[in-house]
Amino acid sequence: MKNDDWVKHVTGTSKFINDVPLLSGTLHAFVFTSPIAKGKIIDLNYFKALELSGIKNVLTYKDIPGVNQLGTIIKDEPLLAENEVHFIGQPLAIIIGEDEHCVRNAIKFIECKIEEEAPILDPREAFRKNELIAPPVTFALGNVDAAWKECDVIVEGAVNSGGQEHVYLETQSAYSVPLEGGIKIYSSTQSPTAVQRVTAGILNLPMHKIEVDVLRLGGGFGGKEDQATVWAAIAGLASYVMQTPVKISLSRHEDIMLTGKRHPYSSDYKIGLNSEGEILAYEVYFYQNAGASADLSTAILERTMFHCTNSYFIPNVKATAYSCRTNLPPNTAFRGFGGPQGMFVIESAIHKAASKLNVEPCIIQEKNLLNEGDEFPYGQKAVNCVSHKAWFKAKELFPFEKLSEEISLFNIKNKLLKKGMAVMPICFGISFTNAMLNQASALVHIYTDGSVGISTGAVEMGQGVNMKLRQVAASIFSININKIKIETTNTTRAANTSPTAASTGADLNGNAVEKACNTLAERLKHFAVNLLKAKDIDQLKLKDEQILNTQTGTSILWDDLILQAYFKRIDLSEHAHYATPKIYFDRTINKGNPFAYHVYGTAVIQVEVDCLRGVYKINSVKAVHDFGKSINPAIDKSQAEGAIMQGLGWMTLEEIRHDSRGKILSDTLSAYKVPDVHFTPEVLEIEFLENPNKSAAIFNSKAIGEPPLMYGIGAYFAIANAIKSFRQEVDILYDAPFTPEKVLMSILGSPNC
Numbered sequence: 001m002k003n004d005d006w007v008k009h010v011t012g013t014s015k016f017i018n019d020v021p022l023l024s025g026t027l028h029a030f031v032f033t034s035p036i037a038k039g040k041i042i043d044l045n046y047f048k049a050l051e052l053s054g055i056k057n058v059l060t061y062k063d064i065p066g067v068n069q070l071g072t073i074i075k076d077e078p079l080l081a082e083n084e085v086h087f088i089g090q091p092l093a094i095i096i097g098e099d100e101h102c103v104r105n106a107i108k109f110i111e112c113k114i115e116e117e118a119p120i121l122d123p124r125e126a127f128r129k130n131e132l133i134a135p136p137v138t139f140a141l142g143n144v145d146a147a148w149k150e151c152d153v154i155v156e157g158a159v160n161s162g163g164q165e166h167v168y169l170e171t172q173s174a175y176s177v178p179l180e181g182g183i184k185i186y187s188s189t190q191s192p193t194a195v196q197r198v199t200a201g202i203l204n205l206p207m208h209k210i211e212v213d214v215l216r217l218g219g220g221f222g223g224k225e226d227q228a229t230v231w232a233a234i235a236g237l238a239s240y241v242m243q244t245p246v247k248i249s250l251s252r253h254e255d256i257m258l259t260g261k262r263h264p265y266s267s268d269y270k271i272g273l274n275s276e277g278e279i280l281a282y283e284v285y286f287y288q289n290a291g292a293s294a295d296l297s298t299a300i301l302e303r304t305m306f307h308c309t310n311s312y313f314i315p316n317v318k319a320t321a322y323s324c325r326t327n328l329p330p331n332t333a334f335r336g337f338g339g340p341q342g343m344f345v346i347e348s349a350i351h352k353a354a355s356k357l358n359v360e361p362c363i364i365q366e367k368n369l370l371n372e373g374d375e376f377p378y379g380q381k382a383v384n385c386v387s388h389k390a391w392f393k394a395k396e397l398f399p400f401e402k403l404s405e406e407i408s409l410f411n412i413k414n415k416l417l418k419k420g421m422a423v424m425p426i427c428f429g430i431s432f433t434n435a436m437l438n439q440a441s442a443l444v445h446i447y448t449d450g451s452v453g454i455s456t457g458a459v460e461m462g463q464g465v466n467m468k469l470r471q472v473a474a475s476i477f478s479i480n481i482n483k484i485k486i487e488t489t490n491t492t493r494a495a496n497t498s499p500t501a502a503s504t505g506a507d508l509n510g511n512a513v514e515k516a517c518n519t520l521a522e523r524l525k526h527f528a529v530n531l532l533k534a535k536d537i538d539q540l541k542l543k544d545e546q547i548l549n550t551q552t553g554t555s556i557l558w559d560d561l562i563l564q565a566y567f568k569r570i571d572l573s574e575h576a577h578y579a580t581p582k583i584y585f586d587r588t589i590n591k592g593n594p595f596a597y598h599v600y601g602t603a604v605i606q607v608e609v610d611c612l613r614g615v616y617k618i619n620s621v622k623a624v625h626d627f628g629k630s631i632n633p634a635i636d637k638s639q640a641e642g643a644i645m646q647g648l649g650w651m652t653l654e655e656i657r658h659d660s661r662g663k664i665l666s667d668t669l670s671a672y673k674v675p676d677v678h679f680t681p682e683v684l685e686i687e688f689l690e691n692p693n694k695s696a697a698i699f700n701s702k703a704i705g706e707p708p709l710m711y712g713i714g715a716y717f718a719i720a721n722a723i724k725s726f727r728q729e730v731d732i733l734y735d736a737p738f739t740p741e742k743v744l745m746s747i748l749g750s751p752n753c
């Protein structure tokens, strides 16, 4: 059960936006953006640009027929700036022309006067100036204030984690074609309905006049959950105004400069333990660098809170979160959605507490793992909790103590090269935390030749959701998977869809497909009762491309059954809707049951640091991961591998830098290092924890898209462990990513690199 798309990708036959054949008369669009991070617009003059050959039009906010608004959770983000600019790269005007070069060249001919103000780039500074996206949020369990006096050891500290560029292979792209009275947009988006809804608002059209179509994405990783909408709306507006097809597609450099990243965080914590190493209290403050507008920041910050205790039970917790408005491009969803940022802080707190207690961090980690029935700070109880099972299976398969001894021996023998290790348990909640979004629908057609076409809201972005949906239908109908095709994700066939995000794509859409197929299967059995002379439908079974009377042994081929049903005017199409049961979250008290289930696992990470040069190698990542009962182990394993690599990159190499004016410095892939094949650990081993999942997943599987990313956090502590054995007194800064520069500077005792 491999993923068909893999063959198409390596043979170059899979299609993306840049493969859509352009209609004659197609124009190209690009944006003129703010060169200043904060200021008032005094004047915008584009008349010289309009005179250039090939340039057809320049649009500003004044040309928007509807509302100039992109914001979905909070309406604070204009598509085109009106009177003020809030970040470098904020779109001010859309240039439309005959080809993609002339629209870029025209930028030089646009004059823009902006009265510059000092930008805010740091979330703590934004907090001090009360620049908050939304009111602060607090989650609390027990009573931290009362618990401190029970503690034998109390440790406090600050933790920083950096942003992360998505580096999806397909850059942000859209192609919009005018229809009678409306438009059709081919968009590289994780959220076709968001594109449809926002563009309808911008054009002042009803949603039914906007059709959004998605074949597949060359990766999204959260970067196209909200931020594909901008580019689709720009193409949509331009094509609606010009009444011609319009395309926009960013270069890599433009994409890195203009789009939001994972949110950098700065956090303060206080953790209290007894002398046994039991964590009694944890207090934490998160300062999220939201960028210039809300985007998904509040939802992301909330997920940070949901994951602030990772896979540990802590009886007294107080977590407070501030979403801080800065003058950077709006930061956005990135695999893990704020969870990794919260988990890095608790892991840092445990790491520091361990050094104070003079024990290995894994002693504290193991002692505090969640038990069945333990309460999370948000009120949900851990159910079917396998945090211990994953931890001890990892310990059995990859004995930590033995590894630690081997590392000690190696480190005694080697003066400059030091090895280090860390253990990283994870716990990640599955469901959109906004309960409303946990719904999906499917439309299943059986054609008269027995082949099947399925439409859902799921967007294929490399994660293999289409293959999984085909497997669901193939297993219910018991027909060859090649008989089943997943159609493009299109708003006219699947309406009001949630983004394909939160790792829920297969769960939500798979359940909808299952429901629709089951209804069709029942209908076909009813129809076949007479044909197969059965007493009732329970005697009938769809099996191996046949419908079989299990009593008499007689059968009809699937293809014949379908054709006969058609002749008898039986409906061969079905629509179904699925909503995850029993989830809710009450934001007046910040308690509830937001997740259908949790995913667990434990990884062991080993690294090797060259303490003269600061460079390092990740030798191995070995994980025991809770896949539920995987419906496609090949896909799921590759998802785990990819997510781990992204987690390792976030914690080690990938560093986003801005200058003091808020301009991104790491704006190319030569200045921004992503993990490549050479960086891949020699050993990347993933063991399946077989753990059939009964709760609202598809076929007892578990969501896989995001959780394994968080194993990568262990790399930070493995590097810390290695350099500590070079110089015991090195101060660990808890400031990710742990780039080679930072490794060297911490060894030298000069933290400011």
Ligand code: MTE
Pocket (backbone or CB within 6 Å): 218, 219, 220, 221, 222, 334, 335, 336, 461, 462, 463, 465, 500, 501, 502, 503, 504, 505, 506, 639, 642, 703, 704, 705, 706
């Ligand atoms: N895998 C690939 N190859 N490309 C992607 O863009 N996105 C990740 C994950 N795996 C992504 C991926 C993210 S952020 C999410 S939320 C899930 O896939 C979304 O898909 P799913 O819900 O079907 O798992």
Ligand code: LUZ
Pocket (backbone or CB within 6 Å): 296, 299, 303, 333, 336, 337, 431, 432, 433, 434, 437, 501, 502, 503
């Ligand atoms: N998107 C969202 C997400 O809107 N809500 C979520 O809870 C979420 N979680 C992970 C990734 N995307």
Ligand code: MOS
Pocket (backbone or CB within 6 Å): 190, 220, 221, 222, 223, 225, 333, 334, 335, 336, 337, 500, 501, 502, 503
């Ligand atoms: Mo994933 S961050 O939910 O798109």
